[in-house]
Amino acid sequence: MEKMTKYSPSEIEAQWYTYWMDHNFFASTPDHRTPYTIVIPPPNVTGVLHMGHMLNNTIQDVLIRKARLQGYNACWVPGTDHASIATEAKVVAKLKEQGIAKQDLSREEFLEHAWAWKNKYGGVILEQLKKLGCSCDWDRTAFTMDPKMSESVIKVFVDLYNKGLIYRGNRMVNWDPEALTTLSDEEVIYEERQGLLYYISYAISGTDATLTIATTRPETIFGDTAICIHPEDERFTHLHGKKAIVPICGREIPIVLDPYVDMEFGTGCLKVTPAHDVNDKALGEKHGLEIIDIFNANASLNANALQYEGLDRFEARKQVAKDLDLGGFLIKTEPHLNKVGTSERTKAVIEPRLSDQWFLKMEELAKPALKAVLEDQEIHLFPKKFENTYRHWMENIRDWNISRQLWWGQQIPAFYYGPTKEDFVVAETAEKALSLAQEKSGNKNLSLADLKQDEDALDTWFSSWLWPMSVFNGVLEPENEEIQYYYPTNDLVTGPDILFFWVARMIVAGYEYRDTKPFTNVYFTGLVRDKQRRKMSKSLGNSPDALKLIKDYGADGVRVGLLLSAAAGNDLMFDEALCQQGKNFANKIWNGFNLIQSWEVADIPQPEAAKIAIEWYREVFNKTLLEIEDHFSKYRISDALMAIYKLLWDDYSSWLLELVKPPYQQPVDRETKNQLLHLLENNLKILHPFMPFLSEDLWQKMAVRSPEEALIVSTWPKSAKEVNNALLSDFETAQQIVSGVRTIRKEKQIPNKEVLDLFQFSETETSHTMNAVVEKLANLNPVQQTQAPVAGALSFRVASVEYFVPIAGAIDVSAEIKKVTDELHYTQGFLKSVEKKLANERFVSNAPEKVLAMEKKKQSDALAKIETLKQSLVYLKG
């Protein structure tokens, strides 16, 4: 027989996404409702969907869909980030393939290529998010280099400059010799690398003596402008005031004294290279040393390195070491573990380099942002542990290097009009700059042609830190309706890796420009790793193809798979098996739906079992709903999903549906079917945020619905605060009885078809409200009461009540005796421990009332149980 027992997601997913889009269900405009806003962490325009995005955006979609159901005006703003360094690198690579070098292009020409590239590939990742089911308001799709966004960025730059917070300085910066730009401190990743410590001998001028320094970078000797020793180092007092001679180049350099030098490290003598090390720069300034830069921009050596000019720095290191050795200057080398800074983007080893850069003073700006999170609790971080990290960074915040030697990005609005580096003005436009320049220079004859704009672009994060404001045009028009309505946003869902890059800075910008937080809750997802705990990366090839996953398991299945493994802030081990679990779950629900649909309806009375089951399920549903809401309030998204999973699989499918199921090929009563459909509707509502496609599909299949009645815009069920615990507990007892009978069936291999008897042994009358449930699920004749144990019957106990199932010839008396005896001994032992506790005066006097009462109940229960066990033994032994 052909049966439709398989759910195939791919067919319906596209259909429902189109339906939602066609009816503008994702769109939001300000209205009388309370807004619920999320701004997407804008992925790089160069990006393709990876597992991190999938997780991140699934969580956002769950939150936004739930809010929408709850009646909020849900607004999820999508967009992309221009990612200056990553994108520029891609465009440069692409041009290179076409035989075009960046240097051969003008800034304008290059930007044309970049925009063409962006327009062609920039939307890919957003299209992929649609496949995942993300219900973003696509009409609001923003890009960090949109005209208004860029204008906002420039406005903020000018404003901060005018406030005296932006300055230009010649500073040691992190230079990426591959991307040919500076990086902020946060973009530098330190790695431990095994290297060598070279001991190099320097002659002392005018004497036969020498001194030995230890360095990891022998190639930098050409930049040496001093040797530094500790003033109190008694080994070197004879060197005070002397000069040393740099090997190979023979230059004479002073020997200076400074307590900075660690006498314990190396030889106690330090060579000073102010152009290529932050500390050396400080020493240089202190002692008035010369600065000799020996590197080109690509980190090859320049003319200052004499015959090594043009050599790459690592090649030069080998060569210089070799030559030093030949010349007798290299005393020895020893292995040395040192930390090497590398570029987050290009992986190139960072070269500390002195250059003119723009900086933003952070100290004052950070203060309100620090207070808001830690003191005022205006913003909550989930998990909370990130508050420590946040505090540490904000309290030790350093100035932000915001200039990049790139073209792709907002060009710094500083205009030079004169011969010196200080002859510049900062303004939104060249026209404004001109009048400022005329004023500043006193030269009214300056024209636009005399102005030269700074070549650098701004750090990408200098635009994304405004994102929650700028997507609502809140920077240019701070009073506009949209920003007033949607801001502050509600939740931000992102990875902890950009806590400093982005999250902290958005908070800073929010307080500076709107005097309030940009969002209330920040949910940090973990890193997605593979089963072996390795970080997912392109180079390892361990990152599954997101679209293929969706194709194989359905978007709903993948969403469930990701969420099931994702506790907030913990890394998650992604395993495709979880997507399979998600897909199985979808199929389970789909089948249950088909089952109900297949039943004929008749006007017949409602069976008792169905009536009880439905009442019970209402309670379970309500209880679960309360749990789910509690989970959501703590951002425990996976726990919320698991609660729904168990509700639908166990309570709904295994218990409720089994109980209401009509006998084979017979109709169901109208009452039951109607009630069931209502329960199903509620199930679909709470399922919808997690599995939007399946839930909408079934919702639409169960009734003819107008667009206004679509599930996506329906209402989240209301929970009753009262839970009928008596009903729940009675039902649970019934479940245990059913389970007891099933265990006996299993042990004695009695088929389910065979109808059995069940005796409830009880001296007093007990309630029978659940008998119909037990009889239906365990396939029993009406449950009978008995005043005495049933001889020759198998038995089990639920709570302290004993049940008997008579089975002809199946009973092994001696085995039963052993079973009961074992249980008796165990219970006696248990009683003993309880009584010992109760006999302990200190326990009785210290333990709270509640605990004491509990112990006493344990005692009386155990005593009662021992009685029935003893009686059983008597009967068994005949």
Add this chain to the structure above:
RNA sequence: GGGCCCUUAGCUCAGCUGGUUCAGAGCACCUGCCUUACAAGCAGGGGGUCACUGGUUCGAACCCAGUAGGGCCCACCA
């Protein structure tokens, strides 16, 4: 070098203010079943010295100290 966090079943993880929701969940596993929605399933079942050592307490997975292992963040030691 400074700071933060983690270690509970084979795996991934819950476990709130110390006490019957304290030893849990999902998956995996084992044993029966192609049973009348679903084998992508049903029913039943076995798994843990709560990292280790001490302490506090009537009582510790939970609090304290130490040890071992793992992770994260920050920091310029040549």
